Amino acid sequence: MTSWGLTRRLLLAGAFILPLAAMPSLAQQGEPVLRVVAPWEYTSNDPADIGYILTRLGVAETLVQVEPEGQLVGGIAESWSVSEDKLSWRFKLRAGLSFHDGSPVTAQAVAASLKQSFIGESLSAVPLDSVSLDGADVVIRTKAPFSVLPAFLCDYASIVLAPSAYGADGKVIKIVATGPYKLAAIDGKTTLELDRFEGYARTRPAIARLRYTAVVNGDTRANIAIAGDADLVYTLSPTATPRINAAGQMKVESLTIPRIRALFFDSGLPQFSDLRVRRAIAMAVDRDGIAKAILRHPDSSASQLLPPIMTGWHRQGLPAIPHDPAAARKLLDEAGWVAAGDGIRVKDGVRLAAKLLTLVNRPELPVMASAIQAQLRGIGMDVAIEVGPGNSVPAAIKDGTMQFTLVSRTYVNVPEPIATIIPDFARERSVWGTVRWDGRDQVKALTDAYLASFDDARKDELRGQIIALLHDQMPAVPVSWTEHSVAVSGRIKNVAIDPYEMRYLVERMAWK
Amino acid sequence: MRPALALLGARAAQAALTAWLLATLCFAFMHALPGDMALRVAAARVGDERVTVETTERIRREEGLDRPLAVQYAAWLGRVATGDLGQSLVSRQPVRQEIAYHGRFTLGLGALGWLVSYLIALPLGIACGFAPGGWLDRVTTGIAVALASLPSFLVGIGLISVFALSLRWLPPAGYRTGAHMVLPALTLALGLAAFSVRVIRNAVVEVRGAFYMTFARIRGRSAASAFRHHGVRNAAIPVATFAALQFAYMVDGFVVVEMLFNYPGLGELLVKALLARDVPVVMGAGLVIGLVYAGVNLLADLACLALDPRQAARAAA
Numbered sequence: 001m002t003s004w005g006l007t008r009r010l011l012l013a014g015a016f017i018l019p020l021a022a023m024p025s026l027a028q029q030g031e032p033v034l035r036v037v038a039p040w041e042y043t044s045n046d047p048a049d050i051g052y053i054l055t056r057l058g059v060a061e062t063l064v065q066v067e068p069e070g071q072l073v074g075g076i077a078e079s080w081s082v083s084e085d086k087l088s089w090r091f092k093l094r095a096g097l098s099f100h101d102g103s104p105v106t107a108q109a110v111a112a113s114l115k116q117s118f119i120g121e122s123l124s125a126v127p128l129d130s131v132s133l134d135g136a137d138v139v140i141r142t143k144a145p146f147s148v149l150p151a152f153l154c155d156y157a158s159i160v161l162a163p164s165a166y167g168a169d170g171k172v173i174k175i176v177a178t179g180p181y182k183l184a185a186i187d188g189k190t191t192l193e194l195d196r197f198e199g200y201a202r203t204r205p206a207i208a209r210l211r212y213t214a215v216v217n218g219d220t221r222a223n224i225a226i227a228g229d230a231d232l233v234y235t236l237s238p239t240a241t242p243r244i245n246a247a248g249q250m251k252v253e254s255l256t257i258p259r260i261r262a263l264f265f266d267s268g269l270p271q272f273s274d275l276r277v278r279r280a281i282a283m284a285v286d287r288d289g290i291a292k293a294i295l296r297h298p299d300s301s302a303s304q305l306l307p308p309i310m311t312g313w314h315r316q317g318l319p320a321i322p323h324d325p326a327a328a329r330k331l332l333d334e335a336g337w338v339a340a341g342d343g344i345r346v347k348d349g350v351r352l353a354a355k356l357l358t359l360v361n362r363p364e365l366p367v368m369a370s371a372i373q374a375q376l377r378g379i380g381m382d383v384a385i386e387v388g389p390g391n392s393v394p395a396a397i398k399d400g401t402m403q404f405t406l407v408s409r410t411y412v413n414v415p416e417p418i419a420t421i422i423p424d425f426a427r428e429r430s431v432w433g434t435v436r437w438d439g440r441d442q443v444k445a446l447t448d449a450y451l452a453s454f455d456d457a458r459k460d461e462l463r464g465q466i467i468a469l470l471h472d473q474m475p476a477v478p479v480s481w482t483e484h485s486v487a488v489s490g491r492i493k494n495v496a497i498d499p500y501e502m503r504y505l506v507e508r509m510a511w512k
Numbered sequence: 513m514r515p516a517l518a519l520l521g522a523r524a525a526q527a528a529l530t531a532w533l534l535a536t537l538c539f540a541f542m543h544a545l546p547g548d549m550a551l552r553v554a555a556a557r558v559g560d561e562r563v564t565v566e567t568t569e570r571i572r573r574e575e576g577l578d579r580p581l582a583v584q585y586a587a588w589l590g591r592v593a594t595g596d597l598g599q600s601l602v603s604r605q606p607v608r609q610e611i612a613y614h615g616r617f618t619l620g621l622g623a624l625g626w627l628v629s630y631l632i633a634l635p636l637g638i639a640c641g642f643a644p645g646g647w648l649d650r651v652t653t654g655i656a657v658a659l660a661s662l663p664s665f666l667v668g669i670g671l672i673s674v675f676a677l678s679l680r681w682l683p684p685a686g687y688r689t690g691a692h693m694v695l696p697a698l699t700l701a702l703g704l705a706a707f708s709v710r711v712i713r714n715a716v717v718e719v720r721g722a723f724y725m726t727f728a729r730i731r732g733r734s735a736a737s738a739f740r741h742h743g744v745r746n747a748a749i750p751v752a753t754f755a756a757l758q759f760a761y762m763v764d765g766f767v768v769v770e771m772l773f774n775y776p777g778l779g780e781l782l783v784k785a786l787l788a789r790d791v792p793v794v795m796g797a798g799l800v801i802g803l804v805y806a807g808v809n810l811l812a813d814l815a816c817l818a819l820d821p822r823q824a825a826r827a828a829a
Contacts, residue, residue, distance in 0.1 A: 040559075044603045049557045121566040122558075188613055188776045189603070191688075215685060215774045216784075223684040227676050247677070361560070389787060390560030395547045398565075410561065423564075431563055 031208040034492065034506065037224055038234040041189040041214040045172045048120045051156030056504045057194060057212055058205075060159035060177035063091055063110070063138075064150045066415035068498045068505075070311070072150050076105060076160050076178060077138075086145040086454055087129070091138045098199045099162035100175075100182040107133045113160045114138070116170055122157030125419060145452045147459070151416035154502065180205045180507040190214045206510035207492075218363055225250045225487035232495070232504065233487040237363045238295045241485060250487040256300060256307045257499040258417065259410040259482035261368065263356075264424075266402055267475060268436030270350045276335040277352070278474040280328040282321050284379045285372055289323075291480050294367050302478040304471055305421075306411060309499050312460060313417050315467045321478075328379045337380070345380040353382035354403040361390045362408050368479065369406050394431045402435060408482060409433070412500045421466065422447050425475060437475040519813055527806030534802040535592075535795045539585055542791050549789045550577045556602045556788030575601055588795065597799070598792035600785075607796040610781060615800065617687060618770070618777035622762055624693060625700030626755075632701060633709040640709070641716025641747075642735075652709060659706035664765050668699040668772045685774040696773040700765050704758055711754045715747040722746070749819050756812030763801055 036057070042050055047060070054060035065075035074080075077091040097105035114131045117123060126149065129141040142149065152158075162176035175183050180200045185193040194210035213230070215221045222240035225233040228249025236244065241252045263281065265272040272278060291301035303320040306313040337345035337352050345352040358369040366387045373383040388396075396402035409424070409432060411417040424433025426444040434440070443466065450462045470476065488495050494509045543549070550572035555563045557571070572578050576587075591598055597607035640649040659667065675695060676684035686692040719725065720743060728738035766779035774780075778797060785793035817823055 043557065044605075046557070046604075049559075052559075121564050121570070122562070124564075124566060190774070190776050213686065217771065217774065220685045220772070220774050223672060223677060227680055227684045229683045229686070391552055391555035391563065392547075394555065394560070394563045395551055398548060398551060413562070431565065432561065 032491075032511065033209045033211050034207050034232070034509070035230040036210060036212045036232045036234070036504065036506070037215050037221055037230040038212070039214065039216055039218070039221065041216065042186060042192055042212075043189055045175060047117065047159050047161070047172060048122050048157045051159050052502070053192075053212070054159060054175060054177065054179070055156045055502055057192070057210065058179040058181045058503065058505075058507050059175060059183055059194065060156075060161065061179050062154050062156070062158050063114070063160065064153040066151075066154050066500050066502060068496055068500070070309075070415065070499075072154070072415065075154075076110060080150060082454070086147075087142055089140045089142070089149055090134065091140070093136060093138065094201070096201045097178055098201070099164075099178055100197055100199075101162055101164050102199065103162055103164065105160070105178055107136050107138050109163055110160050111138050112163060113165075114140070114158060116161075116166065116172075117158040119170075120157055122155055123152060125422065126152050145454070147451060147454050148414075148416045148418060151414050152419065154500075155414045156502070181210055203507060205507035207506060210506060218361075225252075228489060230487075231489040231492055232506075234485075234504070236485040236487060238297060238483065238485070239363065241296065244487050250489050252485050252487050253495065253497060254297075254483040254485040255497040255499055256309060256481050257410075257484040257497075257501065258306050258310050258313075258412045259408060259484070259501075260302055260305060260307075261365065261406065261408045261479045261482060262302075262305075263372070263404055263406055263477040263479065264433050264435075265404045265437070265475065265477075266435040267438065269354070269403060270348070271352055271354050272404065274335050275473060276331045277337070278477065280331040280335075280379060281376060281381070282474055282477040283324045283328040283331070284375050284381075285477060285479060286323045286375055287321070287479050290368055290371055294364060294371060295480055295483070297483050300480040300483060302481045304467060304478055305476075306417060306467070307481040310411075310417065312463055313411075313467060315464055315471075318468065318471050325375070325378050332379060339380050343377075343380055344382045351382065352380060353384070355384045355386055355401075356404055356406055357386045357388060357393060357396055357402060358406040359390055359393065359408070360387050365406055365408065372406065372479075397429060397431060397435055406479070407432065410501065415500050415502075418447055418450055425470065434475040437473075439469060439473045439475060442469060516814060516817060519817070520810070523806060523810040523813070527803055527810070530806055531799045531802035534798040536585075538795045538798040539588070539791065542786075542789060542794055543581055545789070547789075549791075550575070552787075552789040553577075553601045556784075556790065571601075588792070592799070597796040600793050601790045602785075602788050602793075607792050610793060611778065611796055611800055614776055614778045614781040617775060618766055618779065621693065621696055621700065621769070621775065621777055622766065624697040625765075626704065626758075626762070628697055628701035629704035629708060630755075633705040633712055636705075637709045637712025638716050640713040641720065644713070644717050649713070652713075656706045656709050659702050663768070664699055664703045665768045665772055667702055668695070668769060671695050671699055672772075685772075687773075687775050692773075692775075696769050696775055699769050699772070700762070703765055704761065707761075708751070708754060708758065712747070712751055715750045716743070719743045719747045745819055749816055752812050752815045752819065756809050759805060759808045763805070 040053055042053055044050060061075045063075055063077045064072050066072055076093060076097060078094045080089060080091045082089050093105065093107060093110060099105060111131050111133055118128050127143040127146055129143045132139050160178060161172060165172050165174055165176040167173040180197055181194040182197040183192060184195045190213055192212040196205050196208045215224065218237050221233055222236055222244060224230050225244040226247040236252060244250055244252050265278060267273055287301040292298045304315060304318050308314045332345055337347045340346045356369055358365045369385045373385055376383050393405050393407055411420045413420055424430050426440050426447055428440065429435050446462055446466045450459060453459050484497055486497055491512055492509050493512050496505050496508060498505060551568045554568045554571050558567055588598065599606055600610055636652055640652050643649060672684050672695060675682045682694050683692050724742055725738055728742050766777055767783060770777040770779040771783055782797050
């Protein structure tokens with residue numbers, strides 16, 4: 001009673017303030033909304049920045065697409081062929097397609113959109129000569145034979161947008177694309193509202209409405225899955241899976257994808273220049289133990305760069321790397337690294353010690369780094385761990401401070417691992433991969449031959465040689481492949497996981 | 513009215529100075545951080561794993577990050593003088609638009625959190641002040657000390673564990689509905705109330721012991737009536753000053769609470785801009801936070817002037 005006057009004033013103040021607090025809440029009526037949660041924010045309209053969000057959600061499409069099983073199929077193109085001289089690619093477009101603004105998908109529009117995509121760096125590996133029209137077909141000419149062009153055209157930077165999507169300066173001002181879903185609203189960087197595109201000619205998706213929410217923090221995504229506050233939650237840490245399944249609101253489904261967790265070295269350092277040291281490290285790492293105890297997925301233990309799902313690139317015949325600390329110690333003895341008083345080996349005044357840089361954005365990595373630190377200590381190597389944000393590896397390589405790294409790296413930015421193998425292993429200083437590795441010229445010769453070859457048998461042979469070289473020379477020590485995990489609610493069916501991380505395939509899903 | 517005008521003038525100058533200083537410090541610190549700025553911006557744009565040397569160099573050229581620092585700073589200052597905060601290096605949207613969008617959310621959350629904190633602290637503080645040393649006072653003090661010593665992310669995680677993950681009454685993250693607002697607002701409010709409940713209690717105890725209260729009772733007023741007529745206004749002065757001081761705590765609280773609940777406010781914008789080295793956004797946010805802080809302090813001073821005519825008289829003399 002005593003504070004009646006104050007309470008009344010507070011109520012008045014509350015009446016004034018509360019409308020401020022009422023956040024925009026769109027009352028969703030009618031069709032149920034599929035709630036998708038993933039880590040990636042919609043930061044701009046530039047396809048080179050956020051094109052992957054648009055392809056994953058089925059908003060935008062590329063000329064060529066890849067099926068989860070790995071075969072390339074037509075996207076906007078119905079079919080394609082290459083000329084006798086292997087320099088000219090002709091893409092026949094699907095008939096009757098239209099953009100989200102209702103305008104028809106013409107060869108002119110596709111060619112204009114592709115020309116814009118080729119200006120950026122994403123497709124700079126393509127030796128492009130020209131993009132032109134020939135009747136209703138789009139013709140892409142390269143300066144040199146480039147057998148993997150269709151795979152490169154799956155790159156999200158090459159999504160096809162309508163003429164109305166571009167401003168006067170050629171920059172994308174709004175997204176007008178061709179996919180089964182169209183953008184209905186963008187709220188800040190975190191929320192996209194999507195509606196089924198009724199003019200989509202290829203199929204009619206069963207799910208009519210979609211809401212994409214970007215949640216950067218992995219623990220928060222796990223919490224959302226535990227609380228069941230979404231229908232699909234992408235990219236979950238292995239440690240969260242048991243908690244999500246135990247909560248019973250969502251079920252985690254996973255698939256081994258062509259993304260590897262591996263140690264990459266600066267082979268120019270005296271510690272790592274000797275192949276025997278890199279091999280000793282490979283044998284000292286207990287990849288089965290890590291796969292079982294940390295990743296909780298015994299099958300993810302990796303002895304080569306790419307997992308069995310990549311049939312052409314996974315080489316059955318390659319021997320597994322044994323976990324054999326005794327052999328590792330012997331190899332180091334042979335290489336002249338002798339244990340000093342503190343148990344750490346020394347050679348020519350150089351201690352067998354290095355800084356292992358790993359990343360915070362994949363929560364299992366620092367834990368794996370600690371395990372590897374202890375395992376390498378066992379063979380007389382001293383490892384200091386540094387955990388940095390996602391961009392710290394390219395930064396360290398650029399600054400020249402990278403010694404060795406433990407990173408998670410995808411080899412299917414386009415559905416052809418060669419596109420990532422070249423920048424990671426064939427350059428003196430990569431952005432994410434090896435530094436000063438002396439086998440880079442050998443890799444380059446093999447990859448050049450691969451790009452130029454149109455013979456399937458020859459390409460398979462070259463794939464075998466590339467993977468064998470990496471396995472033999474150990475510029476990177478594979479530790480484990482990655483499980484791509486998705487938490488799925490009980491409301492939906494027909495959920496498929498795309499190992500290429502290119503599409504969520506919502507258009508193939510349905511309500512139960 | 514004259515003291516209020518003088519106060520306004522002095523404070524406006526102070527505010528401009530504080531905001532400029534804060535933004536300049538942001539600029540200096542951002543550039544003092546180790547690492548290549550263009551590379552960080554490139555990583556924020558195209559994703560860490562797609563960064564290339566070519567993208568980095570193009571961004572360095574296009575955004576003028578290769579210019580001398582003094583030139584970059586002068587260019588920023590020149591733009592700000594005309595009211596233009598520039599463009600985000602990552603989203604390429606005007607900084608003003610980014611701050612307006614995210615600021616709206618922070619304002620909503622802050623107002624709600626502040627309101628809830630006083631809904632908790634006022635009745636509790638006054639009740640404790642009426643019976644200092646009683647059981648309610650002791651229990652409240654215990655809880656307040658515990659809450660004040662816990663970092664807000666722990667309080668938030670505790671609330672999420674109980675209300676979102678175990679009981680499933682409320683969503684664990686987001687901003688779309690009123691239900692999404694409850695846990696972040698409560699996290700903020702508990703942190704604020706932990707301090708203000710003690711300040712209110714002490715103000716009430718002090719006022720109740722004052723001579724004018726005894727005199728009011730001698731004149732025959734009841735304890736409640738005496739407090740209502742003579743106590744509230746006097747006790748409100750330290751509370752108003754303190755409420756403004758709490759704004760500094762709020763800025764700190766926003767960063768943690770917004771990150772924890774994936775709430776798209778200014779704190780979240782600031783953290784992401786820092787990681788991406790998005791200098792124009794960080795400087796713009798610094799400028800705005802500095803101005804708002806000065807504004808809130810000014811409001812508190814004006815409130816004290818209105819509450820306490822003696823201050824106005826002193827200022828006039």
